[in-house]
Amino acid sequence: MTTTLTPVLSAHWDDQDSWTLAGYRRRAGYEALARALRMEPDQVIQTVKDAGLRGRGGAGFPTGMKWSFIPQGPGPDGVTKPHYLVVNADESEPGTCKDIPLMLATPHTLIEGVIIAAYAIRAAHAFIYVRGEVVPVLRRLQAAVAEAYAAGYLGSDILGSGYDLELVVHAGAGAYICGEETALLDSLEGRRGQPRLRPPFPAVAGLYACPTVVNNVESIASVPAIIRNGIGWFRSMGSAKSPGFTLYSLSGHVARPGQYEAPLGITLRELLELAGGVRRGHEVKFWTPGGSSTPLFTAEHLDVPLDYEGVSAAGSMLGTKALQIFDDTTCVVRAVLRWTEFYAHESCGKCTPCREGTYWLVQLLRRLEAGHGTEADLDKLLDISDTINGKSFCALGDGAASPIFSSLEHFRAEYLDHLRLGDCPFDPARSTAWAEAGEAR
Template sequence: MDLAELLEIAATERAKQKPIRVHCCTSTGCEAANSLTVKKNLQKAVKEGHLEEQVEIIGVGCMGFCGKGPLVQIDPENTLYEEVTPEQAASIIEGINGGTCNVTQGDINHPFFSRQVRIVREHTGKVDPDRIESYIAVGGYQSLYKTLYDMTPQQVVEEITKSGLRGRGGGGYPTGLKWATVAKMPGKQKYVICNGDEGDPGAFMDRSVLESDPHLVLEGMAIAAYAVGADHGYIYVRAEYPLAIKRLEKAIQQAKKYGILGSQIFESHFDFKVDIRIGAGAFVCGEETALIHSIEGKRGTPRTRPPYPAELGLWECPTLINNVETYANIAPIIREGGNWYASIGTETSKGTKIFALTGKIRNNGLIEVPMGITLREIVEEMGGGIVDGEVKAVQTGGPSGGCIPADLLDTPVDYNSLGKLGSMMGSGGMVVMDENTSMVEVAKFYMEFCQEESCGKCVPCRAGTVQMYEILNKLVNRQATKTDLEKLEALCLVVKETSLCGLGQSAPNPILSTLRYFRAEYEALLQENPLESPNGKVLEQLSVNS
């Protein structure tokens, strides 16, 4: 395939579009609410109304407003319907045909939508993830073609460096610098790995991107492989994401068929093969060295660094590892330029970030916002505030992050600002808590999670998380003393400073942040303190991926 053929496919696909297009969300969240039956009934209603020439029903990925699913959007009039039931599907088609539609209509001008800046999710609700032609029709794979014929590998690395993109997996390491390191490593064999082992409670950003726009990730990986000199890539996805795996497998097959993956891509000298590896769900395999061991068929445990994977990675070869969202940013950056991307966000945090907004919030779902937007703007304007009551805290960064109190909601969302508060960006989980939430219970929940997910390789994490959990359990049962509280703080610092990998090093963060901002709740639970402790339960949403 050459550029002319690629553009011809895009033009043919666009020409086939019907005047009215009905997009029905078929992501995991909406599927759980019976969206596949909604889609089936929409198709049935179109057929019964003899509207096949004017109307087409398209299954698309996540539209973002997960709490109001199943969602159906009508184009080109841009009408959104919320919480559509299978029985209401016919009414939507009747409305299109001039009749009355009695389905709840969403407000597309609501801040939840209008405040977003979509780069990774620019095709959200538009592209059929099961058809490569749908992706090509919106410009898909043109960035890959551009890199192969108009740019040298070094120029690609320079463009990514210029963009200021930082790794979206949590660490925030400069992407261009990581690519440059792998590119300069000697050796004929190099690998590119996509880390899709998203394990934070309440997080579903990567899952949504893989389900909704798998070719965007594949294109980003191929561009990365060209830039660093790799010819083989792996996408590591946890087994709990069956729909993402299914759509990735199909996307890879389709790309191979068109000659966009495999040998001599776009009739060039560049070869790139992609395989999927399915993880068993160990949280620690989100750590890059543990992930590498898992791909190699070994037990998923971290190793000491250095050497880093860029030097000595998969099968002891130089390896580039980025997460799903990082790769999904690559094609737009190549298309629009690094300076364009760098113009969005803040001085030290460029571009946009996807968050899974969940918890005691009116509007929950996926949002993509520019770096530098405040927590208050996200929670109160986009999220609509607490359902009943006031915001008490916002947890960012999952088990590795921290809880930020309501009086700090004006904090900008960027790597440096969140870090100063004892939290972190993480992969993008954002859980909103109300005034009835016990912050000690929250800390206990996350510590129980870390304790269970510890690989057990190093003593500080293996033993320390257990001891911290036991003290938290004593606290919530009003059996702890002041000495226990002092011991808890000391343990947090020891585990943080001496653990082998990021899981153990960040495990104390929820405790340290809640002690920092909500210490009175801990002290109220001590045996010698007669004060009543705050009532409340940990958010149910913490343990459920929406």
């Protein structure tokens, strides 16, 4: 599609004072807020709708449509409940690292987006839920919020508009499950982070049983640029159904890993050219298009457009756009085992399919990786994964099953090699045995 990067969110990450209010103002900071406050809230929602901004946290749901689901006026009981905006900054999907550098480098971009979004949904309180481990990010966000309060961008009568907003930066306790929006809301309320049964959905009964919008950091941070530059500008990038720019996180066996901001629809082949390719002397073996919870792709998928429709049509999900690249030195079975151990450890234990299923997936994979299993174990892996997939409270179970299904689809022979050799064929001490097994195949 294009090899041209589109630095918008990341354009000023390397400025010496990118995180300060003064530095942000020099780059037209808070101009979008002033413009939004002169619009009606519904006009702001319609602008985001028309721009086609889709959620950047994984599911890709249209952001403006999500905002419009918030009920206005009194409910069936005649009571008008307060509205809340919650920003999901609990970035913890393996391979994903876009929200944390954004908040560290340009926190005011997020804060301006929060104010505009809260104004649009008529919320007087907003929360940014951050991973507790990332203390430098937490401190920088808190300092930026204090600057915004002092400058009159938060608090009472923002910029003389009559609109009031209180913004709280909340530190989580490091649970992967709190990246799921309803578990995040429970955690924010002071309870154990566990997903809720839906319906009711957060738009109707979210934080404190009130109408709530939960959005990803990148989704909210993209709003000021849309308000400032217009719908046509945003739609000039990306594809018809997946317009705009986004941050792709490249990690693994790549020469220059990092964040690459590009139009939706760019391919991994193009991104790898920009990132210097894979390690010298090696080739791409498999990769994840949206983090470890999305089905694996192989070298055959290097030209798949990395937008929501293109990735879905190829059999995976764009997710968080965490592109983990693995070259031909990597053992697929070992990689899937490590991911599954992570999901088993992070399971909240609320539902039986995920709690029990991930445990048994780990036991089977450990046995297979060591070469001690049987071919029947491969069918058992698929059977357990099918029992988890679509039958758990939240998407953690689906994410745990995805690498199992896809790795067996693309690399079943490698699982069988472990059984034939009685050990992992990628152990350097057994390279000769692996070569012989390759010849036998």
